[in-house]
Amino acid sequence: MNDIDLLNSAETAIEQSCQLANTYFSTRFAMPSVSLNQRGKIAGSAHLQKNIIKLNKKLFIQNFEDFLHQVIPHEVAHIICYQKFGKVKPHGIEWQGIMRSLFSLDANVTHKYDVANIGMQDFAYRCDCNELIMLSTVRHNKVSRGKHRYRCQKCKSLLTPA
Numbered sequence: 450m451n452d453i454d455l456l457n458s459a460e461t462a463i464e465q466s467c468q469l470a471n472t473y474f475s476t477r478f479a480m481p482s483v484s485l486n487q488r489g490k491i492a493g494s495a496h497l498q499k500n501i502i503k504l505n506k507k508l509f510i511q512n513f514e515d516f517l518h519q520v521i522p523h524e525v526a527h528i529i530c531y532q533k534f535g536k537v538k539p540h541g542i543e544w545q546g547i548m549r550s551l552f553s554l555d556a557n558v559t560h561k562y563d564v565a566n567i568g569m570q571d572f573a574y575r576c577d578c579n580e581l582i583m584l585s586t587v588r589h590n591k592v593s594r595g596k597h598r599y600r601c602q603k604c605k606s607l608l609t610p611a
Contacts, residue, residue, distance in 0.1 A: 452485060455509055459483045462517045463502065466525040466552070473551050474533065481528045485509065490564040490585065492520045495527035497536075502528065505567075512562050520560065522552040573611035576601030582608055 460483055467480045479500055487494055487503040493516075494503045502524045509516045526547040527539065534543045545556040571583040574592075580601055584592070591597035592608075599608045 450510055450513070452506070455485060455504075455506065456483060458513075458517065459485075459502075459504060459509070459521060462521040463525055466522050467529075470525070470529045470547075470551060474529075476533075478529055478532050481525070489587065490567055492516070492560045492562060493524045495524040495531075497527065497531040500528060507567055508560075508562050508564070511566075512560075515562075519554065519557075522554055523548070523557070526552065574599070574608035575611045576604055576608055577606035578604040580604075581611060584608070 463483060464480060467478050470478050481495070481500045481502050483502045483504065485504055485506040487505040489505070492505050492508050492512075495501075496503065502521070504516065504520065504524075509520075512520075526544055529551075530537060530544045530547055537543050540556070540558045548554050548556040570586055572586070572589040574582045574584055576582065578601060580603065582599075582601065584599065588597070588599060592599065592610075600606060601608060
């Protein structure tokens with residue numbers, strides 16, 4: 450599938466989601482634009498103030514139908530939430546309500562797509578309970594630059610490079 454077909458499919462799904470929101474809320478939401486330049490392991494992201502939805506092209510191709518029925522409504526829900534309620538928690542109660550009431554979808558925060566072929570390098574870290582935890586390049590770089598520290602979800606100790 451080429452970029453034009455992907456973009457057309459995404460735009461159609463976004464338009465349908467926005468029309469549903471317009472009817473549900475009896476208002477007119479500004480339809481977001483779409484791009485296929487989301488990088489990394491993220492399926493999609495909503496840039497609220499710019500009214501843009503970015504989709505991961507590789508994951509979109511691999512999970513086409515699921516993107517149309519899950520990822521795109523997820524991102525549109527962020528846009529609608531921002532336009533309706535202003536700045537609120539990204540996956541807060543307002544967004545969850547839109548996901549459940551408007552789109553009749555579970556309010557899942559993350560995807561479960563196979564990202565093995567995305568080409569991202571992971572970095573091994575350890576904690577006090579000796580778990581091996583893999584961090585993405587982005588997170589590893591934040592640790593390396595001293596900008597962020599991560600903790601083990603089990604023992605709560607700081608992660609250190611393995």
